[in-house]
Amino acid sequence: MRTLPPRGGITILTRSRTTVGSRRRILELLLARDALSRAELARLSHLNKPTVSNLVAGLIDEGIVQEIGSGTSTGGRKPILLSVRGSGRLVVGLEIDASSCRLLLVTLHGERLSMVELPLERSEVATVVEVVAAGVNSLLTNRDRSTLLGCGVAVPGLVDPANDTVDSARRLGWEGTPLRSLLAARLGVPVMVTDRGKAAALGELWVLGKERAHDLIYLYLGRGVAGAIVLGREIHWGASNIAGEIGHMTVDPDGPVCACGNRGCLEAFVSTAAIIEQLQPVLATKRDGPLARALRSDAHDSDVIAAIGEAATLGDPDAGAVVSSTARWLAIAIAGLINVLNPSVVVLGGPTAGWGRVLTDAIDHELGQRALPLSRREVTIVIGHARDLAAPLGGAALVLQRAAGLLAGSEPNDGGRRSVA
Ligand SMILES: [Zn+2]
Numbered sequence: 001m002r003t004l005p006p007r008g009g010i011t012i013l014t015r016s017r018t019t020v021g022s023r024r025r026i027l028e029l030l031l032a033r034d035a036l037s038r039a040e041l042a043r044l045s046h047l048n049k050p051t052v053s054n055l056v057a058g059l060i061d062e063g064i065v066q067e068i069g070s071g072t073s074t075g076g077r078k079p080i081l082l083s084v085r086g087s088g089r090l091v092v093g094l095e096i097d098a099s100s101c102r103l104l105l106v107t108l109h110g111e112r113l114s115m116v117e118l119p120l121e122r123s124e125v126a127t128v129v130e131v132v133a134a135g136v137n138s139l140l141t142n143r144d145r146s147t148l149l150g151c152g153v154a155v156p157g158l159v160d161p162a163n164d165t166v167d168s169a170r171r172l173g174w175e176g177t178p179l180r181s182l183l184a185a186r187l188g189v190p191v192m193v194t195d196r197g198k199a200a201a202l203g204e205l206w207v208l209g210k211e212r213a214h215d216l217i218y219l220y221l222g223r224g225v226a227g228a229i230v231l232g233r234e235i236h237w238g239a240s241n242i243a244g245e246i247g248h249m250t251v252d253p254d255g256p257v258c259a260c261g262n263r264g265c266l267e268a269f270v271s272t273a274a275i276i277e278q279l280q281p282v283l284a285t286k287r288d289g290p291l292a293r294a295l296r297s298d299a300h301d302s303d304v305i306a307a308i309g310e311a312a313t314l315g316d317p318d319a320g321a322v323v324s325s326t327a328r329w330l331a332i333a334i335a336g337l338i339n340v341l342n343p344s345v346v347v348l349g350g351p352t353a354g355w356g357r358v359l360t361d362a363i364d365h366e367l368g369q370r371a372l373p374l375s376r377r378e379v380t381i382v383i384g385h386a387r388d389l390a391a392p393l394g395g396a397a398l399v400l401q402r403a404a405g406l407l408a409g410s411e412p413n414d415g416g417r418r419s420v421a
Pocket of ligand 1: 258
């Protein structure tokens with residue numbers, strides 16, 4: 001590293017490309033393993049020992065790496081073991097929804113430190129950027145702000161990798177919105193953005209552990225229906241970065257018009273609004289009970305959906321019929337997907353997945369009639385373990401997967417859409 005003379009009162013530190021590459025190799029090794037000695041780092045990185053010692057000294061000075069004790073001797077002195085200091089740098093995972101922003105602070109080791117949810121009164125991007133900045137400030141209260149490594153964002157819409165913008169997020173009223181660059185400028189750290197389906201799938205992969213998720217389909221069931229396809233433990237992004245838009249699979253060519261303009265998309269049948277709409281006739285005959293009260297209230301969609309699930313579990317026939325109908329439409333889409341992709345697990349997330357067993361049992365029943373026996377035999381339909389945290393966790397995962405490059409100073413702040421998973 002060399003220090004350039006102060007310019008305008010600011011000392012600018014630059015590193016040669018070789019040094020950055022070597023730092024990155026050291027950090028990749030340390031982030032992938034619990035503890036390594038300097039000698040092991042030299043052997044694994046193919047760098048000489050003095051270079052490793054210099055780089056490690058710099059990383060210790062910066063608070064990124066720490067000495068954690070002695071390892072086993074192979075003849076001489078016991079080696080000192082090194083590891084990445086989890087709290088040496090922090091990452092924010094963020095989910096933006098139409099009504100709120102949820103931010104999660106994690107360490108480099110993925111330890112969850114704190115979470116904050118802030119309401120969104122308005123969804124113009126300038127307002128959202130300020131709300132996010134307030135949320136980050138709140139998470140970093142009493143912490144050194146310079147430890148923030150980056151922010152990974154999940155949005156309910158399509159993200160265009162070519163222009164680095166949120167191409168379309170109808171629920172936020174966004175079109176061609178340069179969220180990443182606006183947030184990066186406001187927060188002063190690298191920002192990565194992806195759609196909520198892929199972020200939530202990354203969050204579930206994190207919780208499931210990659211060993212259990214070689215091939216996986218993720219479905220987010222909420223006001224919109226998003227998804228992601230994981231093949232060979234990697235998110236499949238597709239040519240335009242929008243692979244996994246399962247909500248816009250046509251399940252009935254003569255079905256209702258979807259928000260995308262097409263007719264009979266899965267989302268047009270199983271979005272929370274479509275589910276609640278199906279139960280409106282019930283109000284004519286049902287005057288009381290928890291289901292009728294929930295449908296008559298001004299409650300948030302997700303609360304009404306929860307009430308429907310509870311009523312179905314307790315045997316309410318109207319709620320049960322809507323769960324069966326929702327499961328049938330989902331099974332039509334899932335049968336096609338598992339026949340084509342042959343995954344071992346389909347993970348359901350989002351508010352409607354809160355119905356739990358009553359939903360997965362109904363989907364299982366439908367799949368028995370619709371999917372090929374061999375694809376059906378190997379697949380399990382499960383409710384996501386990460387629940388409400390899936391999308392913010394996935395946002396954090398976007399940054400953590402590039403941590404070595406960001407810490408080494410070799411990552412361009414380009415959104416990083418393809419290097420994840
Ligand atoms: Zn559609």
